[in-house]
Amino acid sequence: MSITKLSTELLQKIYESCDLIDALHLSQTSKRHYSVLRGRYLPILGRALNNSYGPIPSLHKLVISSEPEKKGRRAVGTEIRRNALVDRIVQLPDDAPLSIELMTKMVSFGRIASEWVEIFPQFRWRIDYKNRRFLKAHEQQRMRRALYHYWTYCNLFHDQIYTQFDPDFPGERRPRDPRLRLVRTYSTIELVQLSEFLKHVVLLIETDLYPSNSVIEASHNFSPKAVAKIAWGYGAGYRYLVDDLLKYSPLDLLYLFENTYTKTERAEYLIAQGLAFEDAPATLERAISCVSFERQALDPTGGLKNLFYPALTPRSHMAKQQENVRYGIADYEGQDGYLEDDPYNHDGDRSGVSQS
Structure with a gap:
């Protein structure tokens, strides 16, 4: 017909x-x-x-986090403004109405996420490259959601205004820290997938974009002078550099990966961020750790216990934490098939997730 x-x-x-x-x-x-x-x-x-470009709720929160801060007649402190923005995000219902203007903004972020979906298999199967493949539909949803969570955190807490206001790491002594309030709204499964995405970002920086001297020396037989033209240092100084670079947004990382090829180009991009960019490290990993410890204290099975990334582990070193393999962005070939109603699926059980 x-x-x-x-x-x-x-x-x-x-x-x-x-x-x-x-x-x-x-x-x-x-x-x-x-x-x-x-x-x-x-x-x-x-x-x-x-x-x-879904999931829509995570994408909607990303759009809110990217809105420019409105300037009123009265001076309002950074902490109050960011807490108010976090309140808007955590209180946003999953079925919030969408306007044409809002969907237009979502498309601009969704297109960047789609480009990440295309290149993500290079990072996901960096070690086990013989099994590299495209992501399935539900895996793409997981990937985009982790990226949206990462990007939302970057917009709120890795910009120059907030890092100058509060350059310190979040901690258990500050339970009302807006960084922890945001991360608490993610389910444990979402935190594991976000952590995996963060680990891939770290490897992208350390291996492809800003490699250390040891990485170059291990893969090439170059003279010290040649290594200096490619590598970015070693030791504590290099670790501080990586911590600073983790404040890059997915858009920054995508641009660097696809459009820069030399140390000079990447150094110019880093300098363009301003001197304040290097004054404070990224804090997302610490925020995830704090929330995980909180959940383990309340429920021994509620945190990121025995965190295990099959994507980052050689097959010969595989451990037995099969329950954590199920949490990854991409399905592991040794696990059971994907079931939408499985409690460990890409949405997971959101019971116990804080909305504060």
């Missing part, structure tokens, strides 16, 4: 299974298809947007 003879209800079902580009292209094939789209314009586009 020709698609032109399908009922309106069936056409709407087709629209709901399309991604954003396919839905827009389908609407352009005939006046009837366009009228079907217009009949349920926002719901159909919202579903298509989720299919392309």
Whole structure:
């Protein structure tokens, strides 16, 4: 049967299974298809947007975190403003209404996430490269969600204003720290996937973008002079550099990975961030650790116990923490098949997740 003879209800079902580009292209094939789209314009586009760039709740929170701070008549401290922004984010319902303006902003971030989805297999199977493959649909959702969480944290707490206001690490002695308040809203499964994404970012910096002297010397037989032209140092000074570079957003990292090739180009990009960029380290990893310790204190099974990344471990060194293998961004080939209703799926059990 020709698609032109399908009922309106069936056409709407087709629209709901399309991604954003396919839905827009389908609407352009005939006046009837366009009228079907217009009949349920926002719901159909919202579903298509989720299919392309979801999960929508995490993407919506990223958009909020990227909004410029409004200047009022009265001076308001950085802590008050950031706490107010965190309040907006953590109180946002998953089914918040979407406007065309909001979806347009979501698309701009979603496109960056899609580029990360394409290159992520290079990092996920960096060691086990013989099994490298494209991410499945539910794995792409996990990947995008981890990226959105990472990016939201960068926008809120790794910018120059906040790092100058509070350059110290979050800790248990400051339970109302806005950084901890944000991270507490993530389920344990989300924290594990975010931690895995963060580990891949660290490897991207240390191996591909800003390698240390030891990395270059281990892979090439270069003279010390040649190593100095490529590498970025060693020891404590290099560790401080990596900690600073972890404040880069996914957009920064993507640009550096795809458009820079020499130490000079990457040094110029780093200098362009300003001197204040190197004054304070990234704090996301510490925030995740603090929240994990809190959950372990309340529930021994609630934290990131025996954290294990099969993506970063040679097959000959595989441990027995199979329960943690299930948490990863990409399915491990040795685990059971993906089941949407499994409590350890890409959404996970959100019981006990703090909203404060």
